[in-house]
Amino acid sequence: MREQRTSDRATSLLIILVIVSFVAMTIDIRAEGEGVVGTFRQGAQTIFSPLQSAATAVVDPAIDFVDAIANLAGLRDENARLRARIGELEERLDSVAGLEAEVASLRRILNLTPANESVGKVAAHVIARGDTFDASFRIDRGTSDGVLVGNPVVDDTGALIGVVTEATGEAATILPIISAAADGVRVKTPTGEVGILRGRGSERVMDFEVLDATEAVFADQLLVTAGSERYPAGISVGRVLEDGGPEAGRLQTTAVPLAEFGKLDFVVVLQWTFTTQLQTTTTTVPETTTSTTGGEG
Amino acid sequence: MSGRRILVGLALVGLAIVLQTTLVVRVSIYGVAADLVLLTVIAAARRLDPEPAVLLGFTAGIILDLLGTAPLGLRALVYTIVAYATVRTRDRFEVAIPTLGLAVYGIALMGTVLLAVVGTLFGEGTLRDPGVVRQLLLGPAYDLVLALVVLPAVSWALGTTRRREALL
Numbered sequence: 001m002r003e004q005r006t007s008d009r010a011t012s013l014l015i016i017l018v019i020v021s022f023v024a025m026t027i028d029i030r031a032e033g034e035g036v037v038g039t040f041r042q043g044a045q046t047i048f049s050p051l052q053s054a055a056t057a058v059v060d061p062a063i064d065f066v067d068a069i070a071n072l073a074g075l076r077d078e079n080a081r082l083r084a085r086i087g088e089l090e091e092r093l094d095s096v097a098g099l100e101a102e103v104a105s106l107r108r109i110l111n112l113t114p115a116n117e118s119v120g121k122v123a124a125h126v127i128a129r130g131d132t133f134d135a136s137f138r139i140d141r142g143t144s145d146g147v148l149v150g151n152p153v154v155d156d157t158g159a160l161i162g163v164v165t166e167a168t169g170e171a172a173t174i175l176p177i178i179s180a181a182a183d184g185v186r187v188k189t190p191t192g193e194v195g196i197l198r199g200r201g202s203e204r205v206m207d208f209e210v211l212d213a214t215e216a217v218f219a220d221q222l223l224v225t226a227g228s229e230r231y232p233a234g235i236s237v238g239r240v241l242e243d244g245g246p247e248a249g250r251l252q253t254t255a256v257p258l259a260e261f262g263k264l265d266f267v268v269v270l271q272w273t274f275t276t277q278l279q280t281t282t283t284t285v286p287e288t289t290t291s292t293t294g295g296e297g
Numbered sequence: 298m299s300g301r302r303i304l305v306g307l308a309l310v311g312l313a314i315v316l317q318t319t320l321v322v323r324v325s326i327y328g329v330a331a332d333l334v335l336l337t338v339i340a341a342a343r344r345l346d347p348e349p350a351v352l353l354g355f356t357a358g359i360i361l362d363l364l365g366t367a368p369l370g371l372r373a374l375v376y377t378i379v380a381y382a383t384v385r386t387r388d389r390f391e392v393a394i395p396t397l398g399l400a401v402y403g404i405a406l407m408g409t410v411l412l413a414v415v416g417t418l419f420g421e422g423t424l425r426d427p428g429v430v431r432q433l434l435l436g437p438a439y440d441l442v443l444a445l446v447v448l449p450a451v452s453w454a455l456g457t458t459r460r461r462e463a464l465l
Binding site for chain 1: 324432
């Protein structure tokens with residue numbers, strides 16, 4: 001009899017908690033992470049971040065050690081390949097130095113600054129990750145280090161990873177571009193076609209769509225950000241996976257991101273938001289005008 | 298039910314969350330990782346009274362929701378139902394190790410499918426992923442392997458005294 005009563009109470013509790021869960025999901029989605037839910041998130045993350053940092057400090061060396069053992073057989077080949085590559089790169093270094101000087105000179109003339117170089121950067125360590133269905137991850141830098149919600153995040157090679165969606169004093173959460181829940185990234189091809197790149201949740205494949213397409217895209221073409229409210233222009237994002245041509249003005253194909261999302265240990269947060277971009281543009285335009293006028297004068 | 302066992306259950310869930318987000322998720326095979334928190338909820342629900350078991354599932358889920366970017370309540374919903382399913386079926390399956398293994402796989406599969414379906418309904422787009430079938434089938438299989446360690450460990454931590462119960 002007692003067992004039956006306890007079981008009935010558990011069923012009632014289940015129904016209540018299921019309703020609470022659905023209400024919480026609805027409120028969270030409508031509030032878009034702001035309000036009370038955002039405060040709760042920040043509280044939980046503040047509590048768990050130190051524990052996750054400590055655990056990562058222990059886990060990282062162990063995983064690196066296991067990785068090293070697992071890759072031991074391939075290291076010799078990798079070493080030989082890298083030596084050959086160093087030789088090639090040294091040969092190209094002289095010509096690259098000349099090109100760099102030329103690019104710098106042209107930039108001065110055109111008054112251009114690449115997106116990645118015009119903003120501050122904060123290097124961060126990945127301290128925690130989501131599960132199979134949640135591609136988000138957490139880093140050990142937060143608002144006290146100048147990281148803000150909306151800042152883009154790139155890997156150590158400069159490839160786009162995602163955007164900061166939550167930030168506490170000491171940590172921040174990143175939503176990667178490969179997540180199906182992430183907003184699409186506005187990118188352009190080398191031929192100037194501008195389209196949207198959307199994640200599917202799977203690391204290696206993203207959907208690439210161009211409306212009003214005029215030219216075909218080809219496999220291995222580089223896709224860079226075209227500039228939007230979410231990301232500044234000029235960040236490398238991925239490469240086209242399959243050739244595609246416009247059909248009735250619409251082009252649909254697939255692409256792969258450049259970043260290795262499964263192996264991220266360190267990332268770089270770009271201290272850029274669309275608001276700062278607007279402010280910079282607003283303050284730059286009169287200066288340019290003045291400079292031109294002065295030059296003409 | 299002593300308060301001590303409930304506190305131990307909460308501590309185990311906390312530990313599972315830290316290990317899941319830092320260690321287990323990095324040991325992914327074919328892009329899929331085991332769900333240690335789900336497994337800990339199943340293991341604790343086998344040993345706790347029905348109400349604390351259901352509440353523990355909800356607590357584990359809500360903490361994971363707060364730490365991630367999915368809608369708040371998604372994992373809370375799934376882990377609550379997983380804990381409840383474990384409570385309702387535990388007497389029927391805990392007769393031998395194979396039936397227990399079958400139950401763990403079944404409940405983990407149910408939880409993973411529920412997570413994908415409800416997540417998609419709430420804008421996560423999980424079912425749009427071409428690799429979702431692999432994730433749905435492999436995840437519970439990894440959970441089953443991990444259960445060989447987690448189930449006895451949680452039973453031991455929650456103070457089960459009978460040897461047969463601890464083994465199962």
